[in-house]
Amino acid sequence: MTLLHTLQQHFGFSSLRPGQQQVIDTLMAGHSAAAIFPTGSGKSLCYQLPALLLPQLTLVISPLLALMQDQLAFLSRMNIPAASIDSTQSWEESRQIMQDVREGRIKVLMISVERLKNERFRQFIGQIPISLLVVDEAHCISEWGHNFRPDYLKLPDYRRQLNIPQVLLLTATATPNVIDDMQRKFGLSRENVVITGFYRPNLHLEVIPVTEAEKMPALIEQLIEDPAQPTIVYVTLQHTAERIAERLTAAGIQAQAYHAGMDQDRRRQLQQAFMAGSVPCIVATIAFGMGVDKADIRRVIHYDLPKSIENYSQEIGRAGRDGQPSRCILLGNQAGLNVLENFVYGDTPEPDAIKALLHELQLAGEQWELMPLRLSNSTNIRLLPLKTLLVYLELNRIIEPQYSYFADYRFKFIKSREEILSRFNPERQAFLTAVFNGSPLARSWCQVNFDAIWQQDGGERKRVISALDYLHQQGLVSLESKQMIEVYRVLQNNFDLQTETSRIHDLFQQKEASEITRLAEMIGFFESDSCLSHRLAAYFADHQAPVRCGHCSVCAGQPVQLPLPKRPPLPTAEQLQHWCQGLQADSQQTLSNHTLACFLCGITTPLLNRLKAKKQPGFGQLEQQRFGEIQQLLSQFG
Template sequence: MEPAPAPSPLDSDPRSLLNTRFGLESFRAGQQQVIERLLAGRNVAAVFPTGGGKSLCYQLPSLCFSGTTVVVSPLIALMKDQCDALRDRGIPAVRLDSAMTPRQYRQAMHGVRNGDTKLMYVAPERFFNERFIASLGSLKISLFAIDEAHCISQWGHNFRPDYLKLGSVAKRFSAERILALTATATPSVLKDIQAAFSISDDDAIRTRFYRSNLHLRSVILDQQDQYAHLLDRIRSRRAGCTLIYVSTQATAEEIAERLTDDGIKATAYHAGLDTDTRVSIQNEFIASQKGIIVATIAFGMGIDKSNIRYVYHFNPPKSLEAYAQEIGRAGRDGKIAICEMMVVPEDRVVLDNFTYGDTPSRQNVLRMIEILSGHADEFHLSHYRISSESDIRLLVVRTLLTYLELEGYLEATSPRYDHYKLQPQVTSQTILDHFQGERRAFVSSLLSLLTKGRTWFTLNVTLATKRLATDRERIIKTIEYMNEQGWLVVKVSDLTHGYRWLRRVDDPAALADQLTTRMLEREKSDIQRLDQVFLLAEARDCQAATLSKHFGEKRTRACKHCSACLDEGPFDMPITAPRTLGRSARIAVQDMVAKYPDALATPRDQARFLCGLSSPVMMRSRLTREPHYGVCRDMPFADVLRELEGG
């Protein structure tokens, strides 16, 4: 991609803006290089550690461009916090998320269209929403910024299929320049980011990963000693803001309750809490000097708090990338912060089983291919429906569909909603008075096709395209325009995703083998990531150097303050004795297979049932309510599967 032409800046002096609009005296490492390249019209990648100031790299340039800066982020909490902070500085910014009311959405889009609002935050899935696409059509996008850009790499630690399509989205809307940002890109993931967004090596800016004020510690414990060790650490160290990461919602509630009972006030935070509760907990923690949060990974994304003194991993993270992101929230004020990982052998079983639970059986992959093959050359389908029919988890379905796109079988077209409901806020005549000529005739004909219900009108868009001899896009744009003007309220339902066949599947069985192998390779890759975490915890070498090397930064000197450097390690991971399926578990499987032959047709399905790893069919069949569900949850999935396959 050729660099975009240089902008006609409203104020092209970055240092002046830094001081006058953001109240800062100097740039942090890497920020000026990124901003200068963007102002020159180039595509840029910024790999800064957590807390390294990535957001300024798009916030400041947004004030220099005549068009809109679109920031793509999966982190709703980050969107809200940054919009609030920008408004406090007199910089209008909006976030478009599912929590907005129709009125809020109209006001937000009005501010963007008239140029009052320069920054617009959106989630990646918004770009596959036909209503949003219709509303973006006439916008000039000066900067397209992608946060958490590592999600684009299918071999990265947090692959999100929607991210793979953002490069084509940027081209579709003629974005003048692209900025890809991440804190956790290994060298290979950075190469994937550069390839996806046409970023040259000279425009890939990576700043120093190592932070000397983060003191890494680890310990390997027996499970019965795990909580006592955490309690001792909190009591024996000077009080300070503390994050305790756990792997499940139930553990978050349990540990917070136990700490509170032991005289240490702690609050649980996880995705199972309602939005208002989560916001209240987060705000209280941000304002505190000694607050303690026990959280799943749902907490911390985009949080702006400088004085977190301790990050404890009561359960280990799934990867070194996740670990780096979570400990990166500590010590942003430059003062010493301790980051300690507490590992028990049983944690490995739980984390491994999470990974194995996502891998579909070959039979289910073949079923999904057969369902797809039955569709016409161009078609729409519900991801939820195909997940249910093929018994493959929703995110895995999206990943498999993305693989079919990468292999040249399918091409994604615009998603659409099957059902539109409209509620007029003014009379039809009032609406028509705003149009003339052909446009008035078109709107009049469109309104005449509405079917009245009790309080809402229904529009059959497919029928309307035929009756009006027009394309769907014009109808949707017209509806969105009337919605933005406040003339009607729109409700949509039943999202379906569009595809067209580029080449048909000649050999479904061979393709099922290929995709299953690919998913098993990904499973193996995820298990290897866990190996890296547990190896780091064993503290056989300088932990800071080991972590830095993983992210492409070579350290020649030891840190002198991690568990390895302090001679607390190395630790030996206890080898747990292998367990076998008991007679009762085998009888239970036989009984369940007889009762649910379709849901438990393969050894992998049966292993998932015994290990408590649900699937769409298990949920629908209420298999998860059977008393034998999860009886082997403490056994490694691989061992259970091996025994079932061996008979």
């Protein structure tokens, strides 16, 4: 079947867009490729069409469940056999999907990158021939990108382990440095990295300078012109989304809030209502938008500052996918800048926390087993920076990841023990008897004791899990696993503790400085006196955009300065002491200035969660202030 015939038969298109043809031709010629296209320009087709023509499975790594579900709904409409394995499914559903994959009935399987840490899944997928690995949001592999995810760094290794011949990287937001990083890590040829233009002639970019007090009236003014137009209003915090939606409703504008703190069913209903047009305006955090393929979004309004130019580009890219004129409006001031900066500062671990982790590593011997959540709590390092820190140790050849496993396995009989044993030959019956005998019953669940099974039968852990997995797949038992443990080989543990602590802390401070610079670049972009469309395209390595677009606020003769916030005066030493004294008393230890600054600025850390800091009257008292200034103040007052 030819490419064009398949394109027409399944997708109803007679031709491919610019960029799509080059990427798909590269893949069909047996090479790996990267598609760096702006949001809404058809990146997904670059794997969906080849998936139908390649002989084996196409495995897609997708960062968000909502994104997977939208892609699967589209593939289903196109009569393409596709599925995902995710945390929302029952064991019967995931068992059926794995069976369909084994028997070749599924052409596209979508998973999160975390699924590859699951030993049961790796055991399953390792037996499946795969033609193509697709990495969506591939910029997440770059440490210096705007959305670095440490687990993405392991994808080149997983690809080698699973013997996948080709890879396709997809992203809409990669700067030149990030493109180089992606290319190097996956070993792609430069000629197979396809970048299409980022310039969108139908998007009208507007920056309207407003103070905080003027923001809400300005938003209502924008919406009241045509309240039925499909619109997304982006905010930073969940409670802001709720508040703004209420205010808009009171003003007679049909609007609903959407954020990650809401029930999943409610979020799904809201997304469907927006897609259908029954809810024209969604007030959302960035939890909304990934995978929202609504062609006629006429307005994207940023009520709060976006997190970066990359985020801004991605969010406005959801407007006007039908090619019709659409407005992208920023109601801008610098009041929210401190909130964005505080997110960055809260993710930088303190030297003492890094030192405590490294000391634990030195005591581990040749193998280091860790439970991420427990280690996060014991060292006071948030989970994302903890993952990043482990990657830093990997890159410095101090540790090497081996595998992950679940500490606990338990199963429940669906068929009787006797009926299960009767299905197997005597040798397997003896092994399963040892497994069952070594798994004592507690209420209705049997807890697997690997040591007891080893002593009775010499059954290795891997064989026990394979056997239970098989019984689970056959519907004979229900198998559950929990408490993920990551295992690393310790390549060197005689490093100098202070030197390595300083090295890693320096890396985090560089990352912190890079993120703060990214925020400054974003303010510089919005305050630019040259064409916004041209500057945005150049940021993403597109140098073909017109120097003057004629449809941005700068080209309309309205460059802006974003108003600075009126911050309350800094507190006195007595106020600081009053706010901090309850927390200090509860902790029964001297808290660092960094921890106290997090507390006062309303930033949570594992230690502050453990101390139930949110219940203290001082929590978040200085959230309108800048973190660096509060830390400096604490140092002065001692």
